[in-house]
Amino acid sequence: MKLQQLRYIVEVNNNDLNVSATAESLFTSQPGISKQVRMLEDELGIQIFGRSGKHLTHVTKAGQDIINIANDILSKVEGIKAVAYEHTKPDQGALNIATTHTQARYALPDVIGKFIKHYPKVSLHMHQGTPAQISEMANKGDADFAIATESMHFYEDLIMLPCYHWGRSVVVNADHPLAILSKTKKLEIADIAAFPLVTYVFGFQNKSDLEVAFNKAGLEPNVVFTATSADVLKTYVRLGLGVGVLASMAIDKEVDKDLVAIDVNHLFGYATTKIGFRKGTFLRSYMYDFIEEFAPHLTRNVVSEASNMRDHDQIDKLFKDIELPMR
Secondary structure, eight states, X not given: OOHHHHHHHHHHHHTTTOHHHHHHHHTSXXXXXXXXXXXXXXXHTSOSEEEETTEEEEEOHHHHHHHHHHHHHHHHHHHHHHHXXXXXXXXXXXXXXXXXXXXXIIISHHHHHHHHHHOTTEEEEEEEOOHHHHHHHHHHTSOSEEEEOSOGGGGTTEEEEEEEEEOEEEEEETTSHHHHHTTTSOOOHHHHHTSOEEEETTTTSSSOHHHHHHHHTTOOOOEEEEESOHHHHHHHHHTTSOEEEEEXXXXXXXXXXXXXXXXXXXXXXXXXXXXXXXXXXXXXXXXXXXXXXXXXXXXXXXXXHHHTOSSHHHHHHHTTTOOOOBO
16 A cells, blocks of 8 residues: 555545546556555555446545545644654645635735745745535635635534634615615614625525525525625625625725715624634644634644544633634
């Protein structure tokens, strides 16, 4: 059994059993991958992948168990390399972050600016996506950190640490009925439900605060447009396509002075942004520093303590008495 063979079966699985795409991503030949996979299966005496002719059709039950262990082994190998680099090149390396457009655009610029200044030899890469995409990148090891808020069920296999709370605003043009109504009363769910809405992708799925609020009121949101970018959402609000429901921190007083932002935290409550990483990850010193710069209460000792906990309930108890900042 070779590490190369384990890497091949993991990557074949990651590429939806497409051996050709796997070969491209690993800069090797398709026949070479197929041969090594067959050799591993022969050695183990089981099939990792089901086949129809020359095509892989599915991962067998035994194969899934083997791929899971292979993932852990490859992660440990990367950890060994990280330990070596920590001792030989402590200020050099790479940091990959997967997050949403809102976090990348409004929460991270100052943090990243300070980090790059302090660690000029660390290559930092930002990947933006939906909650599902962010989770996939982190779970596959394509991202060191996942920074997210919505759809936390995607992150069950990661260690997720709370960073800060943020609120939502309804955003409309100055002449919109809701802008006029908000001058005389606090908006209610029924007021918002009377208009088409534009909001984030997945904003009303998987028991989000928005979905819960509408369900409690016995109403159905009329979502006509979704996007991952707050800036895109504001563009469509300006066009009159619908009422925007987005993070309050995405409202710029100067850039968005033509729009009216109405605080609706009394309707939806606050959301909590978390930063997460794979269990068993060896965190470099600069990774600890990035986390603490992003969330000052997440010191190296606190992060290390949370990393050793068994489940999310234990981690939640660790932070139950910590008052998170509001953005």
